[in-house]
Every structure is written in structure tokens, then in C-alpha cells.
Amino acid sequence: MVATSATTSTSASISARSETEARAALMRAADVGDPIMGRLVMQYGASSAVEAIRARTLPPEFVAQEIKRAQEAHQDRPPNLTARLNAWHARLAAANPAADLENGERSGARLVTPGSPEWPTQLDQLGPGRPLGLWLHGTADLRFSCLKSVAIVGARAATSYGTHIAAEFGVGLGESGWTVVSGGAHGVDGAAHRGALAADAPTVVVLACGVDICYPASHEVLFAAVRDRGVVISECPPGVHPTRARFLIRNRLIAALSRGTVVVEAALRSGALNTAAHALSLNRHLAAVPGPVTSGMSAGCHKLLRDRKAVCVTSPEEMIDLVGVMGDDLAPPSRAPAVPRDKLNEPTRKVLDAIPTRGGAGPASIAVAAGLSLDVTLSALGGLAAAGYIERTTNGWRLRKQLASYPKAPDSAALEPPITPEPDASDDPPFPDDDFPHEPEQHGWH
Secondary structure, eight states, rough: OOHHHHHHHHHHHHHHHHHHHHHHHHHHSTTTTOHHHHHHHHHHOOHHHHHHHHHOOOOOHHHHHHHHHHHTTTTSSSHHHHHHHHHHHHHHHHHHHHHHHHEEEETOOOEOOOTTTTTOOOGGGGGGGGSEEEEEEEEOHHHHHTTTTTEEEEEOOOOOHHHHHHHHHHHHHHTTTOOEEEEOOTTHHHHHHHHHHHHHHHHEEEEOOOSOOOOGGGGHHHHHHHHSSSEEEEOOOOOOOOHHHHHHHHHHHHHHHEEEEEOOOOSOOHHHHHHHHHHHHHEEEEEOOOOOOOOOGHHHHHHHHHHTTTTTTSSSSHHHHHOOTTTTSSOOOOOOOOOOOGGGGHHHHHHHHHSSSSSSSSSSHHHHHTTHHHHHHHHHHHHHHTTTTTEETTTEEOOOOGGGTOOOOGGGGOOOOOOOOOOOOOOOOOGGGSOOOOTTTTTOOO
């Protein structure tokens, strides 16, 4: 009985290792996010997909399904499955998944696949576009870190305003126990990661290259800090360098991993808006931070707000209010600054409004102007004079000069409402394409 159990356990371990190696091989064979490969693996499993590619023969029913899907979608140019299969076969022949796993483990990286304990199940919502696996390098547990996470994205060529706001959001979210997810690029991304690290909170960097490639190169120190307290992830195998297409495709992971995305700064043509579109397609919360109307770097944010695709947020607390648990993560309501005059009851405020700033007026004239009885007016005048709001002159009562415009005074100068025969009223206070350059590292990718 014990021997049988041990044999079963060993068999399961070998099977899991085989499935992991098969996925590692397919990550070399297919382009990231390839939906056809995704459907093939979902229907037949990674190991069977590898065997079919090596034999250069896709299951007939799968081919029929893909042709039917293309016809129903009215595609002008349906996918050439033969050419796709030949490309997969050539890449698979050059792949060495066992070496990838061994080299990854040696460098401190690990490969997680669907069904693994560290796999974030929210990625399953990507359907056929779900990654075949994720390479991780860092100390944080990816699944646990993404349970309460917010994606902060924005312009690579961010203004000082954008980097300041991104860092402020990173700090605020981190201090409140939320993980920051972003792409590790220059500008908004880097500022958000640094803000989270400053709050001693984990942060997730989603790369468009292998986890052993530091891109941009100037972020080597930043990525090292992230690996110490967070995790760097990628669906690209080790050694793979970034391309323009991979940046756009990886944006779906940033949106899918988090509960919501906030766009801090974005031009009208920006990779951040691509991430925003993925967030909307996945029914995630989308927010945008407004900026100066004269700034082209905020034009994309303003368009999201104008089109009612995003919610306006101006603080980390408001973002947590949007993505958090109803009733537990509410942001404090915004209130206008309180001034001592707000503490006056309604009759006293009416008397104060009826007192002239120049010359003077008698109690009877003030009572008529305020629409109050003379007794109530006299009581209010005494209280206002004691509190320093008004002063008596030879011509009657007038406002003290320094209070003519009702500046804010210390709370100690506030008048306690006098007792009057009339009921008090309410005490409420008054009422770009440059993110995608054509050259890599020299110009900086987003």
C-alpha cells in the first residue's frame, strides 16, 4: 500500500514536471499572447500540443474549429494555420526547456503555470490569451501580492507633476496594504514602483522581456530593490529582448493582475491608454488623474474622463475607495475648510451680514435689515462684539476692519451661539506615439 502511494506520488511529480517543461517549450515556440496556441493548449494540454507540433499535424477538429471561428468573425484574412505550425515547429526544434528551467533556478527565477499555488487565478479571465506560464524573480508571492493590487500606468516622458503624483499614489497605496503593479518603464511606472518601495510595500514589475534582462538598463538598481521586496515577472522566456509588440501585449497582464488601473498621465497616443482599454475589456475599475488642461501629457486622461470611461481620482484614498471592499475602504469625504463663522447659528449670521463695513448702523436698522426681532438682534450684537467680529462707533455698529472679508480666525475666537427664542437652522457649512519609439534602449521603450 505504501509502495503504491509512493509510486503514485512519483508519477504525479514526473507528470507535473513534464507539463511544466512542455509549457516552457511552447513559450519558446509561440509568440506571447497567441490566442491560437492558447486554444490548442486549453483543449488538448501542453504535452499533447508539443507532440502535435513536432509531428506537424494539428488535430483535424481543431483546424475545423479555427476555420469556422474565422468565418464567423468575418475575417478578411483568416490565419494561415500551416504557416503558423511551421513557425512553431522551427522554434520548438531549437528550444531546450530543461535548460531554461535549470538556468532559471540557478539565477533565482522560477516558472509558475496555471494550477500552481502561486498562479494568480484572475489571469484566467484572459481566456485564450492567458499566458502559458510566467517567469518570476523575487521574494514576494505573486498570487498573494495581487489579491489587493492597483495598476499605476502613465507616460514614459512624464512631467514632474506626473512623477510626483505617481510616487504619491505608490506611497499611499503601499501604506494602506495595497500592492502596486506597473511596467517598470521610465516616468510614471518607475515613480510608482519607487513610491511603493518607500512605503516598504511589495510591488510587481511586469516586463516585456525575460526576467534576466534589465530593461531599461538604468533601472538596474530599481529592479534589484523590487526583487528584494516584490517580484519581477514576464511571460517571455529568459534571454528574450523587448520588442514594440511585446510591450503592447504585456499591458493586458498589468490590467488583469490588478483590481483596477489608474492612469496618471497619458498623451492621446500612449501605451497607458492601451492598458486602460484592457482594463475596460476585463471589467476592471478604471480611473484617471486630471492634469493641467494645457498639458498634452494629460490629454489622454482628460479624454477618458470626458468619454466617461474612467472615474476621476485625485488621491490614493479615492482609488482605494473605488477598488476596495464596499463599506471597509471608503475614502473620507472632502470638506471645505472650516472657519469660525461657520459655527454661528442662523440668526447671528443674519445679524452679522446686516452690519455695514463702513459708517455704522443702529440696532433697529440692523434688525430690519436682518429680518429679526429687536431682542434677538441685541442678543446677537452682544455676542458678536464679545467675539471680536464687530465694534461700536459713534454712528452705531460696524464690522471690525480686519474682519470685513471674514478671514479665518483661530478657533478660540469663534462665537458660541447665543441662546435665542428663535429655533436654530442647519449648521451645515456653505457650500502620444512617443511612448513607442522606433529604436529600442537609446530612446527608451514604454
